[in-house]
Amino acid sequence: MTHETIPTDPNDAAQPGTARERLLDAAEALIYAGGIHATGVDAIVRQSGTARKSFYTHFESKDALIAAALERRDERWMNWFIAGTQRRGKGARRRLLGMFDVLREWFASADFHGCAFLNAAGEIESADDPIRVVARKHKARLLGFVRAECVAFVVEAEIDARRAAPLARQWLVLLDGAIAVALVSGEADAALDARAVGKTLLDAAVKPAATKRPPSRRTTT
Known part of the structure; x- marks a missing residue:
């Protein structure tokens, strides 16, 4: 699904693509299901399948990642x-x-x-x-x-x-x-x-x- 496609469900996230997109997908899914405070950066990085370095390359903080998501x-x-x-x-x-x-x-x-x-x-x-x-x-x-x-x-x-x-x-x-x-x-x-x-x-x-x-x-x- 491309970003321009209107999804049939508001919970459908974009398919994994770049490291940034995967981090956004993982952050959104985890905080939506479990909350912000209960979700750590390690869990987001692990679910995204990216390296921790990718997180710091694209986002200055966990809050910045969540806001973007x-x-x-x-x-x-x-x-x-x-x-x-x-x-x-x-x-x-x-x-x-x-x-x-x-x-x-x-x-x-x-x-x-x-x-x-x-x-x-x-x-x-x-x-x-x-x-x-x-x-x-x-x-x-x-x-x-x-x-x-x-x-x-x-x-x-x-x-x-x-x-x-x-x-x-x-x-x-x-x-x-x-x-x-x-x-x-x-x-x-x-x-x-x-x-x-x-x-x-x-x-x-x-x-x-x-x-x-x-x-x-x-x-x-």
């Missing part, structure tokens, strides 16, 4: 998620709800271990750490995609354009919430629960506000 995963995961969402239909509403169907397929896979970016951010204390920066950029990128679909939805539903931004933020909470619940519970149907909540949000967005009666001017005598 996460950046590559961000590109692959977003390509997978966007493509899966777009296959769900032509209408924005169908695509928004279809995001949860895409997630459910991921949740049901044998090597699902939650969101790699939330997992990584949870292990890093400093907000300025390169790993946290990559995680933050990933969520901003995901929010940007969701917001574009929400903008399309408000146009499609002919409602106030100002509804798109808050709806996008709420949608991101639903997506990340579904990922977290699926990880902890082991239930892929967490995606369907989030989808039901999302449907309620969309229905509420298009429901006309109830007309308020003006207060009565009548007075009692």
Whole structure:
């Protein structure tokens, strides 16, 4: 699989190639399955099949390697998620709800271990750490995609354009919430629960506000 190919699964890493690519593959696989702090450089080098010298040739530190691995995963995961969402239909509403169907397929896979970016951010204390920066950029990128679909939805539903931004933020909470619940519970149907909540949000967005009666001017005598 080339780097330009959109994978069918967000966990699929590139086939072993250069020493750098093998190190990135090994780092991503090991930290996704076991965490950053539990994964040492020796384990990464051993799994990559490279020499330890190769690690120091390409990366100045373990954190630099992990940040680079996460950046590559961000590109692959977003390509997978966007493509899966777009296959769900032509209408924005169908695509928004279809995001949860895409997630459910991921949740049901044998090597699902939650969101790699939330997992990584949870292990890093400093907000300025390169790993946290990559995680933050990933969520901003995901929010940007969701917001574009929400903008399309408000146009499609002919409602106030100002509804798109808050709806996008709420949608991101639903997506990340579904990922977290699926990880902890082991239930892929967490995606369907989030989808039901999302449907309620969309229905509420298009429901006309109830007309308020003006207060009565009548007075009692």
